Amino acid sequence: MSPGEIYEFKNYKFEYVKPEIKEDEHKVMMKAHFNVYKEDKLLGQLSPAKYFYFASEQPSTEVDMHHEAFLDLYLVLGALDENTAKGDFRIMLNPLISSVWIGGIIMVCGILVVLIPRSKKHVQLALWIFLMLGALSPQPLWAAGASEDPFSYLKTDDPALIHLKEVTEKYFCECGDCVRTDLKTCTCGFSQKERAKIFGMMQSGMSDDGIEQALLNEYGPKVYAIPPRKGFFEWSYRGVYILGAAALVAGFVVVGYLIKHVKKEVLVASNQNVSNEDSDYEKKLMNELKDF
Numbered sequence: 177m178s179p180g181e182i183y184e185f186k187n188y189k190f191e192y193v194k195p196e197i198k199e200d201e202h203k204v205m206m207k208a209h210f211n212v213y214k215e216d217k218l219l220g221q222l223s224p225a226k227y228f229y230f231a232s233e234q235p236s237t238e239v240d241m242h243h244e245a246f247l248d249l250y251l252v253l254g255a256l257d258e259n260t261a262k263g264d265f266r267i268m269l270n271p272l273i274s275s276v277w278i279g280g281i282i283m284v285c286g287i288l289v290v291l292i293p294r295s296k297k298h299v300q301l302a303l304w305i306f307l308m309l310g311a312l313s314p315q316p317l318w319a320a321g322a323s324e325d326p327f328s329y330l331k332t333d334d335p336a337l338i339h340l341k342e343v344t345e346k347y348f349c350e351c352g353d354c355v356r357t358d359l360k361t362c363t364c365g366f367s368q369k370e371r372a373k374i375f376g377m378m379q380s381g382m383s384d385d386g387i388e389q390a391l392l393n394e395y396g397p398k399v400y401a402i403p404p405r406k407g408f409f410e411w412s413y414r415g416v417y418i419l420g421a422a423a424l425v426a427g428f429v430v431v432g433y434l435i436k437h438v439k440k441e442v443l444v445a446s447n448q449n450v451s452n453e454d455s456d457y458e459k460k461l462m463n464e465l466k467d468f
């Protein structure tokens with residue numbers, strides 16, 4: 177998006193007002209200012225930011241949020257061009273976040289009700305409280321979240337679109353700013369170029385194995401978001417089953433040894449008890465014979 181552009185998402189509008197770039201002795205701060213509207217009514221301003229620290233040479237993403245009764249709206253800055261002021265942003269709607277707090281309140285109320293001494297009157301009061309809280313609790317309105325479709329620049333009826341999504345979900349975005357986000361869902365400028373590059377490979381007739389090898393040569397094994405079932409990774413998959421089978425066999429061996437060892441100890445102890453009983457009986461018999 178460029179300054180002045182408006183992006184519509186659900187029934188919200190996001191107006192990109194201006195960027196802000198500052199630098200001090202510790203970091204470079206990149207911030208974007210947005211006006212957020214809901215059905216043409218101004219809700220407020222959001223200013224997502226990204227900090228680049230000189231000491232650690234690591235970026236830090238600062239998400240800005242607008243909270244409503246039944247949903248939270250998040251705005252994330254992906255990348256910002258210092259020359260053109262164009263930026264890549266991610267929008268997320270997470271409904272029913274407040275239900276977590278409502279659930280906590282219900283749990284606390286339930287604990288307090290349980291601690292009350294039981295009587296018919298108190299039970300009726302507890303039932304009334306639970307019914308009221310249940311009536312006030314919100315119900316799910318839509319899915320757990322929503323975000324901008326990174327494939328919006330392609331035609332939805334393009335048969336290659338499904339194939340492109342299947343391929344890009346296997347690899348991570350390697351821009352350095354995204355935190356282990358796969359190319360299918362990442363919205364930064366680098367990931368858009370990578371998707372376009374992969375799409376070009378597909379259009380040229382390159383196979384999935386060829387695309388995999390090209391990305392592997394460029395970025396190394398760290399590019400894998402979903403490890404392939406071949407080579408070293410195949411043996412890793414098999415190793416899990418081999419270790420599981422070995423652990424199962426070892427468990428049977430240990431249990432068998434313990435059972436055998438315990439049986440042996442019980443048998444020895446039993447024989448000792450029998451010997452002691454026989455010895456006592458013989459002594460008693462000899463004493464009676466002497467008295468006789």
